[in-house]
Amino acid sequence: MIPDLPTIEAAAERIRPYVHRTPVLTSEGINHLLNSTLFFKCENLQKAGAFKSRGACNAVFSLPDDLVSSGVATHSSGNHAQALARAARIRGCKAYIVMPETAPRVKVEAVKGYGGEITFCQPTLASREETLRAVVEKTGATEVHPYNDYRIIAGQATAALEFFNQTGNLDIIMTPVGGGGLLSGTALSTRYLSPSTQVIAAEPANADDAFRSFNTKQLLPSVNPNTIADGLLTSLGTLTFPIILDYVYQIITASEASIIEAMKLTWERMKIIIEPSSALPLAVIMENRDIFKGKKVGIILSGGNVSLHNLPWLKQTRP
């Protein structure tokens, strides 16, 4: 059932001991540059470096005791994997993680660091799902999907819940969109707590399945996505899509160049490390200044897990 407000509040209570109440930061410089008043909810500073800790903790700590002993399992390109491994370790159970061979090394190492047991697969949805099915069959673990799961959606919804408490009223609230877990959770919390706030999602133009799905009202798959925002390669899910259709105001895409520029601007001006996926909302604002001019805009920065040896603005300057 689509999480209602008491369910989201219960999730917030359940995960409170295991996640950070992340700070909300502002930047005079960026506000001045964009003629808007931006508030950044720093889920890049969240445990395990991403908002995914919220959903993963809610799912793992919702599990009945008799299921816990067999562990949990998932497929994930990275942040959900780390978050689930960490949540499982805290609850005292195993986490079986199916990861594409192409996942960033820093994310693979982090999953291992949290004690997750990794099975690698091909970087396709089919291979992920097939490999996961085999792992679950062998271990009896409970699958915890990265986003197409109401416990996950309720957990991710707690970020916006906190955000409204921290900032009060917002004209617009923005998240990036990949599978739609953060977006659908944010849309629900906004609907319940601040229904006049517009929910606007930001997606790479090079991975625009949510944009196309939203505008055609049909769940379309991600086809050959090719973006630096490696957390946003997945397609929307059957549970996240209807919530997004009902409660999201607009999905806007941004170019790869804008994503890199927004990422660098955030590092430089705000002194925080965000991964490319987190830069999407700011990239969208930079490309569409008129829409956001004079508005009070809340942005959920989704994560900060990025290799420090491979910065896109350094690549660009090479001959």
Place this chain on the structure above:
Amino acid sequence: MIPDLPTIEAAAERIRPYVHRTPVLTSEGINHLLNSTLFFKCENLQKAGAFKSRGACNAVFSLPDDLVSSGVATHSSGNHAQALARAARIRGCKAYIVMPETAPRVKVEAVKGYGGEITFCQPTLASREETLRAVVEKTGATEVHPYNDYRIIAGQATAALEFFNQTGNLDIIMTPVGGGGLLSGTALSTRYLSPSTQVIAAEPANADDAFRSFNTKQLLPSVNPNTIADGLLTSLGTLTFPIILDYVYQIITASEASIIEAMKLTWERMKIIIEPSSALPLAVIMENRDIFKGKKVGIILSGGNVSLHNLPWLKQTRP
């Protein structure tokens, strides 16, 4: 007069509208690695990217109206310059900034961005002071020294004031030491609010004038300092040194390699950008784990103004 607690509290009240109450962050990973419980007070997320905004705002907003019209002036290798330029702009007066030609480009640009009027000088204390004298003579501006000024010391002391409010009791509180403004202010607030907390300063081994001065009880100058921690090149001042002698427990030095390692660890695990000077306390802990084992340690991260095109761990990997 050495700032007393009411003076520091008045400074906190005076600067409140113009500075951030910066968050305190923690990292499970770093705590686990070092067997300590560390709290990081994020002055890298402060306005203008450093704790210097506290002292500069306190000094500028303490000025009587009749002096304001002639502006303020200082010599600074960077962060104080930005902070003073910003504070002056808010108060509506000019800021004349004497900077060494060797100051990082990112810091020069930031001062210009805040409307500061820059006069370049040679990178020696003598040249800085002589150039500043000429500027002050010509403009009638009020000099605001980067650290050897009780208004500055009281302003910097507000960071520890906030820190104790945010974390409660600490076994140890640490700052880097350059000219000693942050350290002396921190020592005073600690003395007033948490006298059982040890104040430990961290200094580059390659710029160890404070270490030598502290241990010989004589104010010794910095001689050919050569460290990546470009905020810590200056010598202690005649006002900061006595406070440090009285209220600081210990000064410990760290190697350049440890500074870089601690900086990278902070970026990677905490997802925040700190400049090399901010990495000193963590570098000292990494080199002296036994001293800090099992302790509750507060670290003031001094600033985050660093070029994103010139990361020390990338340099190291070049052939």
